[in-house]
Amino acid sequence: MRRTFLLILMLATLLSHATTSTAQQWEDHQTFGNDTARVTLRILSSTDAAYLAPIITDFVAPYPDIQVEYFVTGTAEIYDLVLQDPSAFDLVISSAMDLQIKLVNDGFASRLEDISAPAWTQWRSSLFGFTAEPAAIVLNKAAFAGKSIPQTRQQLITRLRADPAMFQDKIATYDIRRSGLGYLFAAQDARSSETYWRLTEVMGALGTKLYCCSAQMIDAVADGQILVAYNVLGSYAAAQYAHNDQIEIIIPDDFATTMMRTIFVSNKADNSEFASAFVRFLLTASARAPAPDTLRLPLLTDQNGEDARRMIPLEPSIMIYLDRLQRRAFTQEWESAIDQ
Amino acid sequence: MSDFGVRDGSQDTQNENVAVAGSLRRTLMISLVGAALILAAILYIVVRSYAAQIAQTTQDRILSASVTSILDAATIRNGALDVELPYAAFSILSTPADDRFFYAIYQDGNFLSGYSDLDYLPLPDGQMHFESIEFADAPVRIAVGARRLIGASGPVTLNVVVGQTKESLAGVLNRIAGHAALLGGGFFVVMTLFSIWLTAVSILPLTRLAASVHRRGPEDLRPVVSPVPGEMAPLVGSLNNLMRRLDHSLNQSEEFIAEAAHRVRTPLATVRTYAETTLQRVDKLENRQALRSMVRAIDESSRAAGQLLDHAMITFRADHLTKTHLNLSDLARELVRSMGPIAEMKDIELTLTAPKDVAVNGDAILLQNALRNILDNALKYSPPESSITVTVTDNPATFRVQDQGQGFPTAEINTVATRFTRGSNVAGVIGSGLGLTIVKDVATAHDGTLTLNNQPGGGACVELSF
Numbered sequence: 001m002r003r004t005f006l007l008i009l010m011l012a013t014l015l016s017h018a019t020t021s022t023a024q025q026w027e028d029h030q031t032f033g034n035d036t037a038r039v040t041l042r043i044l045s046s047t048d049a050a051y052l053a054p055i056i057t058d059f060v061a062p063y064p065d066i067q068v069e070y071f072v073t074g075t076a077e078i079y080d081l082v083l084q085d086p087s088a089f090d091l092v093i094s095s096a097m098d099l100q101i102k103l104v105n106d107g108f109a110s111r112l113e114d115i116s117a118p119a120w121t122q123w124r125s126s127l128f129g130f131t132a133e134p135a136a137i138v139l140n141k142a143a144f145a146g147k148s149i150p151q152t153r154q155q156l157i158t159r160l161r162a163d164p165a166m167f168q169d170k171i172a173t174y175d176i177r178r179s180g181l182g183y184l185f186a187a188q189d190a191r192s193s194e195t196y197w198r199l200t201e202v203m204g205a206l207g208t209k210l211y212c213c214s215a216q217m218i219d220a221v222a223d224g225q226i227l228v229a230y231n232v233l234g235s236y237a238a239a240q241y242a243h244n245d246q247i248e249i250i251i252p253d254d255f256a257t258t259m260m261r262t263i264f265v266s267n268k269a270d271n272s273e274f275a276s277a278f279v280r281f282l283l284t285a286s287a288r289a290p291a292p293d294t295l296r297l298p299l300l301t302d303q304n305g306e307d308a309r310r311m312i313p314l315e316p317s318i319m320i321y322l323d324r325l326q327r328r329a330f331t332q333e334w335e336s337a338i339d340q
Numbered sequence: 341m342s343d344f345g346v347r348d349g350s351q352d353t354q355n356e357n358v359a360v361a362g363s364l365r366r367t368l369m370i371s372l373v374g375a376a377l378i379l380a381a382i383l384y385i386v387v388r389s390y391a392a393q394i395a396q397t398t399q400d401r402i403l404s405a406s407v408t409s410i411l412d413a414a415t416i417r418n419g420a421l422d423v424e425l426p427y428a429a430f431s432i433l434s435t436p437a438d439d440r441f442f443y444a445i446y447q448d449g450n451f452l453s454g455y456s457d458l459d460y461l462p463l464p465d466g467q468m469h470f471e472s473i474e475f476a477d478a479p480v481r482i483a484v485g486a487r488r489l490i491g492a493s494g495p496v497t498l499n500v501v502v503g504q505t506k507e508s509l510a511g512v513l514n515r516i517a518g519h520a521a522l523l524g525g526g527f528f529v530v531m532t533l534f535s536i537w538l539t540a541v542s543i544l545p546l547t548r549l550a551a552s553v554h555r556r557g558p559e560d561l562r563p564v565v566s567p568v569p570g571e572m573a574p575l576v577g578s579l580n581n582l583m584r585r586l587d588h589s590l591n592q593s594e595e596f597i598a599e600a601a602h603r604v605r606t607p608l609a610t611v612r613t614y615a616e617t618t619l620q621r622v623d624k625l626e627n628r629q630a631l632r633s634m635v636r637a638i639d640e641s642s643r644a645a646g647q648l649l650d651h652a653m654i655t656f657r658a659d660h661l662t663k664t665h666l667n668l669s670d671l672a673r674e675l676v677r678s679m680g681p682i683a684e685m686k687d688i689e690l691t692l693t694a695p696k697d698v699a700v701n702g703d704a705i706l707l708q709n710a711l712r713n714i715l716d717n718a719l720k721y722s723p724p725e726s727s728i729t730v731t732v733t734d735n736p737a738t739f740r741v742q743d744q745g746q747g748f749p750t751a752e753i754n755t756v757a758t759r760f761t762r763g764s765n766v767a768g769v770i771g772s773g774l775g776l777t778i779v780k781d782v783a784t785a786h787d788g789t790l791t792l793n794n795q796p797g798g799g800a801c802v803e804l805s806f
Contacts, residue, residue, distance in 0.1 A: 105440045107476050124438040191427060316441055317430035324453045325445065329424040 024081075028072035033060035037067035041274050044082070045093035046075045047261060051239070051297050052093075059281050066274055075099055075180050082108055087268035090275040093261065095233075096180045098318045100127055100262045105316050110267035112276045117283060121260065123314045128279060129260030130286040131297040132311065135185045136234030136256075138218055139248040143227040152254040153195045156228070160202050167206050172217045172229040175210035176334055181259070185231045187321050187330060188257045188312050195254070197337060203230065204338040215240065222246045231257070235298050255310045261297065262314070364546070368539045376531030384524035391516040396481070399509050400470050402432055403483035406502045407468065410445065414498050416491040421447050421498065435508035442475060446499040458482070458501050478505045545569050549576065561587040594656060601649040608642040647774040650709055654778055658785035661703050668739060668806075669694040671704075672732045675711050679719065687725045694732035700806055702786045710782035713775040714741050714802050721745040721800070738805035747794035756792065779804065 030049045045052070049070050056068050071089070073081070075096035082092060086108050094100050101123065103109065109126035121129040137156065139149065143166070150156040160167050174182020189196035209226065211217045214233040218240055220226040237249050263282060265275040286297075312318060320326055409429040415422050423445060433441045444454035459473060459482065469484045482503035489496045545568050552564065563580035612635060619631040676692045683690040700707065718728050718741045726744040733740070748756055756776060776790070779802075783790040788806040795801050 105442075107440070107478075124440070313431075315431070315434050317427065317434060320425050320427055320430045323425050325423045326425045326453075329422060 024071075024073075026071050026073055028070075030070045031067060032056045032070065033067040034064050035067065037063075038065045039271050039274055040067045040069055041091065041271055041278060042069045042071065042089045043091040043093060043278075044071050044073070044078055044089040045091075046073065046078055046095050047093055047297075048072060055282060055285055058285075059278055068278075079103065082266070086266050087270065089266055090269040090271050091263060091265055091278060093263045095133075095259060095261050096184070097129075097259055097262060097312055097314060098184060098321045099180065100264065101314070101316055102319050102322055104264055105319065108267060109264040110269065110272055110276075112265060112279060115276070115280055115283065120311065120314065123316070127262050127264045127314065128283055129262050129314055130282050131235070131261040132258050133233055133235040133261065133298050134251050134256035134258040135189075135231040136237060137250040137252060138221045138229040138232045138234070138237050139250060140221050140224055140227045141246055141248050142224065144248065149248060149250065151250060152252055153193070153199050154254065156230075157195070157199055157202050160206060160228075164206060167227060169207045169209065170225070170227040171203050171206050171208040172211055172220060172226040173203060173208055173231055173338075174217075175212060177331060178210075178212045181214075181233070182231065183327070183330075184259065184312060184318070184321055185257050186334060188310065189231070190330070192255050192257065192310055199230070200334065200337040208338060210338070218247065257310050257312065259312050260314060365539055365543050368542060369535060372535030372538060373532055376528050376535060379531070380524040380528035383527055384520045387520040387523060388513075388517055391520065392513055395509055395512045395516070399481055399504065399506070400483060403470070403481065403502050403504060404468050404485070406430070406433055406443075407483045407485035407500045410443075410500045410502070411485050411487040411498060414487060414489060416489050416496065419492050421452075421489065421491070421496050423453070423498070429502075433502070433504055435504075437508035437511050439505045439508050440476065440478065441502065441504040442480065443503070444501045446501075448497050449499070454501075458503060472506075473503070475503055478507075480505055481509070545572060553579070561590075590656070594653075597649055597653050597656065601646070601653075604645045604649070605642060608638055608645065612638045612642070644774075647713075647778065650713075651774050651778050651781070654706055654709060654781050654785075657703060657706055658781055661706075661785060663701050663703060666700045666702055666704055666707065668698040668700045668707075668737050669696060669732050671700075671707060671711055672730055672739060675708070675715055676730055679712070679715055682719055683728070686719065686722070688719060688722050689727040690730070691727065692730045692732075694730075695734055698732050698734045698737045700737045702806070703782075706782045706785065710779045710804060711739055713779050714739070714804065717775050718743040718745070718800070718802070736805050738803060740801065740803045742795060742799060742801045744799040747798060747800045748792055750794065753792050753794075776802075 028049050030053070032053070043056075049072055052070070056070060060066050060068055075094050076099070078092060078094050079096070079099040079102070081088065082103055092100070092103070092109075104124060104127045109124070111125045112128075113125050115122075115125065115128070117128055137150070148155075150159045160171070174185065176183040176186045186196070186200075209220075211220075211229075214236045217226065217229040217232050218237045221229050222241060222244065223246075234249050234251060237247060241247050263279055265272055265279060269275050321330075406429045409426050410423065413424050413426050413429070415424075430441070430443075433439070442455045442458050444456065444458040445452040458475065459471075467486065471482050471484070473480055473482055475482075480503040482501055484499065484501045486500075487498045489498060548566075549564065549568060549572065552566070561583045563583060564576050568576050615631055615635045615638060619628060619635070622628055622631060672692060672694050676690055680690060715728070715730065722728055722743045722745045728744075729740075729742045731740040731742070732738065776792075780790050782788075783804055786806055788804060791801075791803040791805070793801040793803070
């Protein structure tokens with residue numbers, strides 16, 4: 001009892017420290033451009049710097065007066081940081097569409113009326129999607145050698161049922177209780193097709209391992225610990241194992257739940273002009289086909305599997321996945337399917 | 341164009357001596373256009389507010405549907421309230437203007453989920469309440485609904501608030517306002533054109549009547565017979581009545597003039613005859629002298645009366661000219677013949693030079709009168725044993741009388757033809773001062789000119805030309 005109390009106290013101190021201290025613990029922090037620059041554009045992002053570094057370098061190159069500070073942290077953290085101090089960052093990039101939508105809905109973004117983007121890639125001229133990244137099934141190539149590769153969820157179910165011994169404890173998916181993106185993918189899958197629940201039940205019966213992040217799942221598949229990872233960010237897998245033939249990335253043929261990475265300019269931004277210039281620069285790059293070398297993420301305009309793409313709508317209705325009651329109900333259902 | 345010109349001209353000449361207060365045309369136009377403006381404004385306001393109401397009702401209905409679907413999703417599971425939000429409850433709130441929305445769910449007044457700072461109003465079961473509030477720095481329309489669920493541990497009241505910003509609504513309202521303005525403006529334009537037409541049509545009978553009255557000759561006193569609108573009937577009736585009375589009184593005065601001339605001249609002639617007869621019977625010098633003076637006075641009165649009546653008749657006839665085609669030479673010949681005896685009595689040689697035909701369009705009585713007055717003057721002021729030359733020429737028709745008298749006084753040559761003015765050098769001759777006035781009036785009535793001159797070799801020259 002006493003220990004629990006101490007633990008809570010420690011946690012609380014840690015938390016308050018983390019939130020109030022200026023010495024934020026960043027996953028990554030990089031600076032682009034001239035150190036003597038007059039203007040510093042602060043970008044808060046959930047996307048690894050490696051993916052956006054080239055395009056930021058391109059952006060600052062013609063302006064010796066602009067410096068870009070790039071801070072990387074988790075999506076939930078990003079949401080909290082913006083709530084705490086909307087003026088601390090000029091731009092916010094996140095893969096959590098629901099949290100981004102909520103920030104815009106709650107009035108933290110400024111409108112960029114002069115940017116024209118297709119309706120489905122923007123909301124309120126404030127929040128702009130600049131990538132379209134489908135949830136993929138990642139397979140261990142060696143395990144499927146000589147066998148047919150499942151292309152749909154139904155085929156995957158059939159495959160798993162056909163050889164339960166082989167897949168026992170060797171399947172992975174997001175723990176939707178820990179990952180916002182995993183939750184978003186699961187909820188969208190459930191909305192799209194009843195197949196999702198059957199697949200989840202099959203996976204649950206085979207003792208599926210639950211992960212917090214795509215990268216770890218992909219690593220596990222690559223070294224053979226896991227044979228099948230479901231609802232993994234295919235873009236990460238492709239980037240991590242671009243020249244590696246250990247994994248096979250499958251975008252399901254029946255439907256591919258696709259999320260957008262989104263960006264908005266804080267309405268308290270100090271450098272809103274440069275910030276909106278960056279958004280314009282990023283959107284121009286992401287609308288170009290073929291993809292420029294500087295953007296290492298799947299583009300909105302990517303035509304591969306366009307028909308099967310099931311975009312998560314960039315609309316306030318996805319805030320429903322943030323609702324406490326909704327989340328509790330869905331999680332309960334999911335738990336009863338996955339924990340068997 | 342010419343039509344308008346005539347009408348405007350007629351109005352101008354009439355307005356010269358008519359007191360004008362206001363204008364029917366302007367009054368009509370102002371009332372009609374004013375009414376159109378007011379109606380257009382009312383139309384705009386009504387359409388706009390009605391559409392705004394409908395638009396608001398539409399938003400209310402969507403909010404209400406959202407609230408209801410959330411309320412309906414509530415169940416009591418294992419004794420606890422469970423609300424699995426239906427996706428549709430949120431997705432129906434998507435608008436083209438990307439409106440923001442907010443929601444809150446309360447259980448028995450305790451916040452359960454959503455935006456904890458969104459106003460919560462406890463409501464009885466089954467009622468939906470709508471309100472416009474300010475939330476998150478924006479005008480927001482909220483719908484509040486409630487539902488009672490009966491669980492194992494007793495009744496539970498669920499309250500759901502769903503709010504949405506009004507940006508899409510504002511867009512709709514702006515569009516509607518634009519259309520309503522277009523409608524009102526169009527209505528106004530159409531009504532204005534209609535007013536212009538209506539005014540013109542209403543005024544037309546009036547201007548037509550004015551033009552027809554104005555076009556008439558001075559002697560035309562016939563009643564107006566062309567049909568007029570009922571409202572103008574009293575005016576036209578009165579006008580016709582007035583003209584009838586005027587015609588009547590003109591006829592009467594003509595008769596009066598003839599009667600008066602007759603009544604005054606005849607007794608004077610009688611008195612003169614008696615006086616002359618008496619003169620021949622009286623021998624005493626002073627009596628003869630007195631009688632001669634009497635005859636002179638009678639002559640003077642008779643002549644004055646005659647000329648006064650002539651003048652009155654000419655004034656009357658000048659307004660009612662009865663023009664016919666006349667031969668000026670014939671008139672002159674007849675005049676010279678009738679005046680011949682008087683000239684002989686004074687030993688005056690009267691010569692006439694006239695071509696066969698000199699056409700003149702005029703009133704015979706007036707012209708005869710004028711010519712006689714000219715010649716009469718010449719005879720009166722000519723010394724005995726002199727000569728008078730009467731000349732008629734054509735192009736333009738001219739009647740000229742030259743005598744060998746003392747002529748006009750140079751200083752008075754311009755005023756001698758005015759009423760009751762006589763030359764300062766003729767005190768010894770009988771005259772009323774009306775002779776040349778009559779001539780001048782006749783000349784004016786016939787658009788002619790009277791020219792008075794003194795001849796270089798002495799004597800006057802009177803010229804009447806048409």
